[in-house]
Amino acid sequence: MELNQLETFLAVAEERSFSRAAVRLHRTQPAVSQVIRKLEAAVGETLFDRAARDGSLTAAGVLLRDYALRLLALRREASSALGELKSLERGRLQLAANEYTCMYLLHAIDAFRGEFPHISVAVHRMLASRIPEELNLRTFELGVISFRPDPALFRTIAVYSDSLALIVSPGHALAARERVSISDLGQELFVAHNVTSPLRRKVIETFQRYRTPLNMAIELPTIEAIKRFVAMGNGVALVPRLTVARELETGDLVRVPVDELEVKRVLRLVHRRQATLSYAAEAFLRTVRGLAVEKGAPFHYQVERAG
Numbered sequence: 001m002e003l004n005q006l007e008t009f010l011a012v013a014e015e016r017s018f019s020r021a022a023v024r025l026h027r028t029q030p031a032v033s034q035v036i037r038k039l040e041a042a043v044g045e046t047l048f049d050r051a052a053r054d055g056s057l058t059a060a061g062v063l064l065r066d067y068a069l070r071l072l073a074l075r076r077e078a079s080s081a082l083g084e085l086k087s088l089e090r091g092r093l094q095l096a097a098n099e100y101t102c103m104y105l106l107h108a109i110d111a112f113r114g115e116f117p118h119i120s121v122a123v124h125r126m127l128a129s130r131i132p133e134e135l136n137l138r139t140f141e142l143g144v145i146s147f148r149p150d151p152a153l154f155r156t157i158a159v160y161s162d163s164l165a166l167i168v169s170p171g172h173a174l175a176a177r178e179r180v181s182i183s184d185l186g187q188e189l190f191v192a193h194n195v196t197s198p199l200r201r202k203v204i205e206t207f208q209r210y211r212t213p214l215n216m217a218i219e220l221p222t223i224e225a226i227k228r229f230v231a232m233g234n235g236v237a238l239v240p241r242l243t244v245a246r247e248l249e250t251g252d253l254v255r256v257p258v259d260e261l262e263v264k265r266v267l268r269l270v271h272r273r274q275a276t277l278s279y280a281a282e283a284f285l286r287t288v289r290g291l292a293v294e295k296g297a298p299f300h301y302q303v304e305r306a307g
Contacts, residue, residue, distance in 0.1 A: 003075060005039040006068040008032055009047065013065055016055035091280040094140035096124045096131050099223055101144035103242050104160050104267050107299075112287040119280050128197075135272050141281045143270045147198070151306045156268040158302040159288055164199070164263035165241040167253045169233045175254040182206070182260040186213045189235035191226050194219035202263060203238055210260055227253065240265065268304070 011021040012032065022029040040047050045060035057065060093112075097105050102123060109121055124140055131143035132154060148156055166185075168174050174184075185207075193200065207214040218235065220226050223243045230237045231252050238261065247253040269288065271277060277285075292301040 001039065001042045003071065005035055005042070006064075006071060008035040009039055009061075010065065010068050010072070012036060012048065012055060013057055013061065018055070091119045091278065093119055093121045093278070093280040093284055094124070094142075095121065096126055096134060096140045096143040098125065098128045100240050100243055101128065101146065101267055103240075103245075105144060107295075108159075108284070108288050108291060111291050112284050115287060116280070116283055119283070127195075131270065135270065135275075141271055141275065141277055142284065144267055145270055146265050146267055148268065148304065149270060151273075151304070153273055154270050155273045155306075156270045156304045157285070157288070158266050158268050158300060158304055159292065160242070160267040161298040161300065162240050162242045162265045162267060164203075164238055164261055164265070165244055165248075165255045166236060166238055166258050166261065167227070167230055167244055167247075167255055168236050169231055170251060170254055171233055172236070172254070174236065174256050177256055179257045179259060182210045182212050182258055185236070185258070186215075188215065189218065190214060190216045191229050191235045191237045192216040192219045193223060193226060193239070194221055199240075199263070199265070203261070206260060242267075273306075 008021070008025060011024050012018055015021040015024060018032050018036075019029050022032045025032065036047065043060070043064065045064075046058050047061035047064060049056045049058055095105060102125065105123060109123075112119070113121065122140075124134075126134065128143075128145045128147070131145050132149040134140065135143055135154070144159075146162075166174075166180075174180060174188075204214060218229070220229060223239055226237050226239060227244060227247060229235075231247065241248075241255070244253055244255070248255055269285070271281070289301040292299045
């Protein structure tokens with residue numbers, strides 16, 4: 001049973017005539033009759049009372065008419081939905097990020113929703129190290145990470161340049177310093193992020209290289225908790241500058257440059273190299289490119305080469 005057969009069936013039922021249905025469908029009457037015979041053979045029932053002059057439906061025909069109307073309505077609905085998807089009047093964008101990289105996404109999603117308010121957006125929070133694996137599982141389309149996965153499998157776009165920031169409360173003794181050396185931090189109490197990451201390892205290795213004690217007496221599970229705790233006047237912390245941009249502007253926290261800890265990081269949007277992205281995902285990438293043009297550094301849009 002095919003949809004074009006059901007269209008012919010409904011035309012005959014509505015016109016109550018094979019000949020009038022043929023005119024409506026721009027086909028010959030024998031062709032219409034052949035379609036109906038094939039449909040009857042497929043369903044195993046006679047659909048029209050051939051003895052009646054008015055093209056009356058049999059009981060089976062009445063039953064099939066109701067289903068045919070619903071099926072064709074569903075096809076129209078599906079076609080309409082696909083059209084809306086292409087025109088970005090509907091759809092869903094699936095992204096992945098960790099607590100840190102999600103801060104970049106806030107800017108991008110704000111711009112995207114301004115352009116496409118009918119597209120829903122879902123951000124899955126997970127460890128950055130898991131994002132490439134989940135992309136392969138097709139859990140979502142795009143992820144934000146600060147490293148380059150296998151370029152043969154993934155396409156990456158550099159979108160933001162960030163740096164490491166030593167933050168203190170405005171009342172801290174270091175807040176008035178223009179710069180400090182790593183040796184000045186040996187007596188400080190560090191509030192650390194207890195999530196293992198390449199950045200944490202790099203900081204620990206840097207302190208070891210300069211033979212400076214790193215007193216991580218307090219470890220907290222989120223960057224937000226670290227910021228608030230330091231702002232209350234408890235110790236110092238090293239966090240990505242992106243995550244404290246608002247607090248630095250309001251003066252709730254102060255950034256003190258450290259000569260030996262000028263660590264740069266690049267945030268990247270990543271997706272499977274062989275993926276066919278949805279209309280929503282393609283539109284999001286265009287928004288990100290526009291955001292880079294509008295705002296300038298540290299926002300940018302650079303597709304990284306595979307080789």
